[in-house]
Amino acid sequence: MTQIKTQYNRRSFIKVSAAAGGGMLIGFSWLNGCKPNTPEPEPGVAVPNEWFEINGYIKIGDTGKVTIYSPNPEIGQNVRTSMPMIVAEELDVPWENVIVEQAPLNTGWYQNQFAGGSLSIRLSWNALRMAGATGKRMLMEAAAKEWGLQVSDLAASEGIIKESNGERTISYGEIASKAVGLEVPEEVELKAVKDFKLIGTSQKNVDGKKIVTGEPLFGLDFHRESMQLAVIQHPPAFGMKVKDFNEDEIKGMPGVHDAFIVDTSFEDSDRFDEKGFLQLITIVGNSIWELLQAKKALKANYETVGELESSGMHSKRLEKALVSGEVQESRKDGNPDAAFKKAAKVIERTYTAPFIAHNTLEPMNFFANVTEDSAELIGPTQTPEALEGSVSKLLGLPLENVTVNMTRIGGGFGRRLYVHFGVEAAAISKKIGGPVKLMYTREDDMTQGTYRPTYRSVYKAGLDQNNNLIAFTVKGAGLPEGPVFPNRFPAGTVENYSAEKIKSETNVTTGAWRAPRSNFTAGAEQAFLDEVAEAAGKDPIDFRLELFDRAINDPVGEEHEYEAERYAGVLKLVKEKANWGKTEPGVHRGVAAYFCHSTYVAEVFDIVLENDNPVVQKVWCAVDCGIVVNKDAAKNMIEGGVIDGIGHSMYSQLTFENGAPEQMNFDSYQLIRHSQAPKEIEVFFVENEIDPTGLGEPGLPPAIGALANALYKAKGMGHYHQPFISEKQIVG
Amino acid sequence: MANFTLNINGTKQEMDVDPATPMLWVLRDHLKLVGTKYGCGIAQCGACTIHLGDNAVRSCQLPVSAVAEQKITTIEGLSENGDHPVQKAWLEVDVPQCGYCQAGQIMTASALLEKNPNPSDTEIETAMNGNICRCGTYTRIKKAVKLAASSKNV
Ligand code: FES
Numbered sequence: 001m002t003q004i005k006t007q008y009n010r011r012s013f014i015k016v017s018a019a020a021g022g023g024m025l026i027g028f029s030w031l032n033g034c035k036p037n038t039p040e041p042e043p044g045v046a047v048p049n050e051w052f053e054i055n056g057y058i059k060i061g062d063t064g065k066v067t068i069y070s071p072n073p074e075i076g077q078n079v080r081t082s083m084p085m086i087v088a089e090e091l092d093v094p095w096e097n098v099i100v101e102q103a104p105l106n107t108g109w110y111q112n113q114f115a116g117g118s119l120s121i122r123l124s125w126n127a128l129r130m131a132g133a134t135g136k137r138m139l140m141e142a143a144a145k146e147w148g149l150q151v152s153d154l155a156a157s158e159g160i161i162k163e164s165n166g167e168r169t170i171s172y173g174e175i176a177s178k179a180v181g182l183e184v185p186e187e188v189e190l191k192a193v194k195d196f197k198l199i200g201t202s203q204k205n206v207d208g209k210k211i212v213t214g215e216p217l218f219g220l221d222f223h224r225e226s227m228q229l230a231v232i233q234h235p236p237a238f239g240m241k242v243k244d245f246n247e248d249e250i251k252g253m254p255g256v257h258d259a260f261i262v263d264t265s266f267e268d269s270d271r272f273d274e275k276g277f278l279q280l281i282t283i284v285g286n287s288i289w290e291l292l293q294a295k296k297a298l299k300a301n302y303e304t305v306g307e308l309e310s311s312g313m314h315s316k317r318l319e320k321a322l323v324s325g326e327v328q329e330s331r332k333d334g335n336p337d338a339a340f341k342k343a344a345k346v347i348e349r350t351y352t353a354p355f356i357a358h359n360t361l362e363p364m365n366f367f368a369n370v371t372e373d374s375a376e377l378i379g380p381t382q383t384p385e386a387l388e389g390s391v392s393k394l395l396g397l398p399l400e401n402v403t404v405n406m407t408r409i410g411g412g413f414g415r416r417l418y419v420h421f422g423v424e425a426a427a428i429s430k431k432i433g434g435p436v437k438l439m440y441t442r443e444d445d446m447t448q449g450t451y452r453p454t455y456r457s458v459y460k461a462g463l464d465q466n467n468n469l470i471a472f473t474v475k476g477a478g479l480p481e482g483p484v485f486p487n488r489f490p491a492g493t494v495e496n497y498s499a500e501k502i503k504s505e506t507n508v509t510t511g512a513w514r515a516p517r518s519n520f521t522a523g524a525e526q527a528f529l530d531e532v533a534e535a536a537g538k539d540p541i542d543f544r545l546e547l548f549d550r551a552i553n554d555p556v557g558e559e560h561e562y563e564a565e566r567y568a569g570v571l572k573l574v575k576e577k578a579n580w581g582k583t584e585p586g587v588h589r590g591v592a593a594y595f596c597h598s599t600y601v602a603e604v605f606d607i608v609l610e611n612d613n614p615v616v617q618k619v620w621c622a623v624d625c626g627i628v629v630n631k632d633a634a635k636n637m638i639e640g641g642v643i644d645g646i647g648h649s650m651y652s653q654l655t656f657e658n659g660a661p662e663q664m665n666f667d668s669y670q671l672i673r674h675s676q677a678p679k680e681i682e683v684f685f686v687e688n689e690i691d692p693t694g695l696g697e698p699g700l701p702p703a704i705g706a707l708a709n710a711l712y713k714a715k716g717m718g719h720y721h722q723p724f725i726s727e728k729q730i731v732g
Numbered sequence: 733m734a735n736f737t738l739n740i741n742g743t744k745q746e747m748d749v750d751p752a753t754p755m756l757w758v759l760r761d762h763l764k765l766v767g768t769k770y771g772c773g774i775a776q777c778g779a780c781t782i783h784l785g786d787n788a789v790r791s792c793q794l795p796v797s798a799v800a801e802q803k804i805t806t807i808e809g810l811s812e813n814g815d816h817p818v819q820k821a822w823l824e825v826d827v828p829q830c831g832y833c834q835a836g837q838i839m840t841a842s843a844l845l846e847k848n849p850n851p852s853d854t855e856i857e858t859a860m861n862g863n864i865c866r867c868g869t870y871t872r873i874k875k876a877v878k879l880a881a882s883s884k885n886v
């Protein structure tokens with residue numbers, strides 16, 4: 001066991017009591033109002049008559065049932081199961097007695113109620129363990145008092161407290177009422193990793209049953225009596241603004257209660273307020289179908305207030321930026337120019353990727369109820385705190401008068417880090433003076449995005465006579481941010497190295513998209529390294545391992561951002577699992593490894609050609625994310641990352657003409673489908689005792705590299721320009 | 733507006749709506765049966781899949797006026813207690829990530845297995861190709877469909 005300071009003190013205890021007594025930990029029963037089925041009896045112990053708040057994460061019922069609040073937004077990364085598992089481990093209760101509820105935004109008690117950057121578990125690991133451990137400690141203190149003993153005379157496990165030198169036992173449920181109000185201990189003991197019973201097992205999604213029976217869970221499913229519905233219309237192109245529309249005609253249409261232009265601008269906006277259009281035509285009513293008819297009948301005038309950009313223009317801008325753009329970050333070791341002059345072989349390749357949309361399957365939506373002095377927001381957000389701040393700025397209300405509650409989220413991928421749709425709902429609610437749920441159509445969602453930027457990078461490598469890599473350079477530009485991480489691999493492995501991250505400009509709104517920049521960089525770099533290995537006459541895995549040896553034994557430069565041993569570790573693991581070096585005839589194999597969001601992933605792809613079409617037969621993944629909390633769910637995340645990587649690099653792109661996105665729905669914007677998914681994916685984890693790191697993003701980037709490398713083998717040509725399906729150029 | 737009597741999940745429902753209203757919005761807005769999801773509105777994503785009689789259909793393309801006497805089943809009515817073999821297989825394989833597409837996937841899969849209790853991999857892919865899963869749970873979905881098929885056949 002490890003002794004650890006809880007970081008709780010008297011003050012935080014007061015906050016806990018306030019949370020418990022002041023009704024802040026509200027139940028989310030409002031989402032379950034319209035379920036026709038009678039629920040099956042729950043597993044584990046009976047439903048309690050009385051509940052006792054132990055701390056902001058834990059409530060214990062008189063029967064021993066335990067409610068654990070999951071603090072973070074659930075976007076499909078399964079934190080509503082894995083976060084409570086961590087609490088339950090340290091609290092030491094049987095998992096079948098645990099019920100999970102979504103906590104509201106409460107910055108006084110929880111830390112980092114944020115779903116992004118694969119950070120949920122990483123940042124909350126200690127806080128969740130401490131919440132469980134303090135709960136256990138308080139229950140033990142209550143039992144000790146009851147029996148006139150010291151806590152050190154007791155042991156607790158599986159929800160039962162025992163007297164170490166005696167016969168007496170008492171369950172958490174029986175003692176819970178006495179633990180309420182005890183002071184939160186300032187020091188508790190955490191379990192040793194080897195004593196984990198729950199962490200590291202596979203537990204099913206706590207919402208599985210609700211999902212497969214269609215219970216209301218998502219923002220779009222939210223309903224409240226007297227709530228109205230709203231749809232919006234934004235300008236067709238970036239660089240345009242709404243001027244006016246046929247208001248009278250629209251207001252007279254069936255089912256339309258109101259129609260107006262809503263202004264959602266406010267001072268002091270920050271990066272989570274990124275949005276394309278500040279003024280929106282809004283139509284309010286009771287039936288989405290009627291609102292959609294009214295939307296179709298809109299005749300609006302727009303004015304051009306900025307440049308109307310096209311994809312051709314974007315490519316030129318990127319090319320130009322690579323020559324003369326502003327360098328945002330860079331690194332240089334040795335003298336690459338001189339080394340290239342000496343090199344026996346020089347290889348140079350250019351890689352590009354288009355803008356892509358997030359396309360969460362649940363389109364943007366939010367519920368808002370704004371009154372004179374308060375605002376209540378309910379819906380799918382990855383950043384409830386940012387939304388609270390923005391709504392408070394928009395309405396000029398103090399933060400404490402704004403509440404944000406989180407529903408389950410039908411996909412995030414970074415899209416719901418941005419809060420404009422919640423802000424828009426608040427502005428509409430204020431305007432109509434009542435509760436409203438705003439819904440984007442798919443077209444609204446796809447054409448007012450915070451897109452993955454378009455990128456262009458040039459990689460160059462020099463080999464000496466003995467096929468040693470003596471120089472490596474990369475220059476990458478993006479609209480707006482460049483896709484280069486100067487201190488990541490291969491920094492530290494090559495004597496003469498330079499990396500330049502270059503920015504350019506666009507008025508198309510962009511933002512974080514699952515594994516920002518890594519989602520492009522990994523594919524480009526790993527595909528490039530395979531060509532360099534080929535030119536050097538080396539096996540791709542051996543070639544990479546040689547570079548990691550250099551970083552381990554004699555690193556170049558002051559520092560680099562990865563642990564070479566762990567990087568090499570996943571490559572070795574995937575090599576063994578995939579039986580690297582042995583393939584059936586007609587099977588083409590590619591490998592890639594990448595490190596981002598503190599996690600290392602290596603993947604091997606086997607593809608075959610059917611009528612010249614590539615089919616991914618099997619994918620092996622080796623992952624080092626430290627301690628794995630929920631094994632099968634962790635595999636699910638990696639599988640999803642692999643499929644997402646294949647899908648977007650192979651099929652998806654958003655192009656622009658005169659400022660307008662040319663794809664507006666899934667008929668023209670291709671997403672990967674069943675028949676295009678790999679036939680099999682196997683995921684393996686490196687076992688260690690390192691604190692857990694993220695899983696939401698790291699599975700995706702290497703998939704693009706491994707796919708490109710397998711395609712190279714299959715087709716005998718490189719794949720440099722995403723989406724690969726429309727690849728025309730043979731060499732970039 | 734016009735009056736319709738619909739047979740939904742075994743219950744008769746009376747309503748007065750615009751005859752062109754797609755079943756998707758009748759279910760979601762008028763009946764508050766929100767298990768059926770909106771994803772694209774143009775028959776491309778499958779999130780809105782329901783059963784019309786024994787067939788899986790896209791409810792975003794099905795006007796209420798075209799339904800008449802035909803039986804409609806939504807995810808809420810697929811089984812009494814969430815114990816349809818396809819639902820059980822989904823839980824066993826722990827398919828969902830965000831979960832948003834899954835009602836549609838399950839409705840397509842259950843209709844497929846009614847017609848073809850032993851589908852091949854290719855038949856599963858063909859039948860399910862209209863159902864997008866943005867989170868990429870495709871390999872698990874296929875596993876679950878096969879598991880449901882094998883459990884139905886015992
Ligand atoms: S909403 Fe009907 S197919 Fe997408």
Ligand code: FES
Nearest residue numbers: 830831865866867
């Ligand atoms: S589970 Fe998220 S779209 Fe399928």
